[in-house]
Amino acid sequence: MRAFYSVLAAIAVTTLTQGPASAQTKITIGIPTSPPNIVHMPTIVAKELGLYKKAGLDVDIVSLGDGVKVYRALLAGNIDLGLTPGAPTIIGRANGATVKALSANLPKFEASMVVRGEIKTMADLKGKRIGIQEPGGFADLLSRSVLRAAKIDPKDVNFVSIASEDVPALVANQVDTAILHVEQEMFAKSKVPDLHAIGRMWELQPKTLYTFLSATEKTIKDKAAIVQAVVTANIEATRIMYTDKAKVMPIFVKQTGYPERILSESYDFMVKECIWDANSGLGADRVNFTSDLMTKIGNIKEGKTPSYDDIVDPTFAKKSIEQLGEWKGPICPTTAF
Numbered sequence: 001m002r003a004f005y006s007v008l009a010a011i012a013v014t015t016l017t018q019g020p021a022s023a024q025t026k027i028t029i030g031i032p033t034s035p036p037n038i039v040h041m042p043t044i045v046a047k048e049l050g051l052y053k054k055a056g057l058d059v060d061i062v063s064l065g066d067g068v069k070v071y072r073a074l075l076a077g078n079i080d081l082g083l084t085p086g087a088p089t090i091i092g093r094a095n096g097a098t099v100k101a102l103s104a105n106l107p108k109f110e111a112s113m114v115v116r117g118e119i120k121t122m123a124d125l126k127g128k129r130i131g132i133q134e135p136g137g138f139a140d141l142l143s144r145s146v147l148r149a150a151k152i153d154p155k156d157v158n159f160v161s162i163a164s165e166d167v168p169a170l171v172a173n174q175v176d177t178a179i180l181h182v183e184q185e186m187f188a189k190s191k192v193p194d195l196h197a198i199g200r201m202w203e204l205q206p207k208t209l210y211t212f213l214s215a216t217e218k219t220i221k222d223k224a225a226i227v228q229a230v231v232t233a234n235i236e237a238t239r240i241m242y243t244d245k246a247k248v249m250p251i252f253v254k255q256t257g258y259p260e261r262i263l264s265e266s267y268d269f270m271v272k273e274c275i276w277d278a279n280s281g282l283g284a285d286r287v288n289f290t291s292d293l294m295t296k297i298g299n300i301k302e303g304k305t306p307s308y309d310d311i312v313d314p315t316f317a318k319k320s321i322e323q324l325g326e327w328k329g330p331i332c333p334t335t336a337f
Helices: 002-022 038-048 067-076 086-094 138-150 166-171 182-191 217-222 224-243 245-256 260-272 284-296 315-324
Strands: 025-031 057-063 081-085 099-106 112-115 129-132 158-161 177-180 196-200 211-216
Touching (some): 025 224, 038 057, 038 182, 067 211, 086 099, 166 177, 182 260, 211 217, 211 224, 224 245
Parallel strands (some): 025 057, 025 081, 129 158, 129 177
């Protein structure tokens, strides 16, 4: 009996000591696409490698279809944090919305217009079938950006609405162009080798900010420790993506469903192009350029252009970089702020 009670005492001590430490706080993070694109992987890598769990978080990552839906879910209080598109986040801020940017590990506009082999230059887009999902959608807006760069009137092309998955329509010759992420481009080219990118958005719009990690002011105030943990984990995950291909490649395969060869080729290309920012990504030049651009094209009223401080809360990213150290390479060195 003495031995029995000794065991009970030991169990009680273990429970009291380990119970609170092992508790995990549940939160939800929204991302734009399902399945996720490689560009959106820092959040998923942070979860898959246990970086959130290490910080005491039980994170549910939900795919909401597109970045605007993530933004709306934040406003509605349906998610705690989310990957929101740069321009709509800034426009919302100009209109009084309470969503603020916390980091931008996906600052570059990672998307390309991929075209059929007979289209050699942007001038050749005239009269072609431009693949979009719906008027005003992601592919429509970016396609029109390419047409502006080519000085082609949108009236001189044929916009064709296709399903949300662009690759099959392009491969089947139902359209002449599609706006694709890098791994979609590589997969399409494996089916039709003469497909090629006629315009890369991060080159056509080099200063436009693509995606923020965002939260509402209420979440920032009420859940500051959680916000801090997520920002730090995402920055750490981005650095692992740059330095340990073998560790992240199985995650890419599991999450996207693409062949490993396609993902490996896509990853190598994206690293070469320094698509991710392994510090905060919150450089004032890119944020302010995007804000000014939205005013210039009429999405923000004159006199309502939000300032950098209106849009961004940099305190969490700065604390993360103090903890992790500023990223200076060896791959894609960046400046923290």
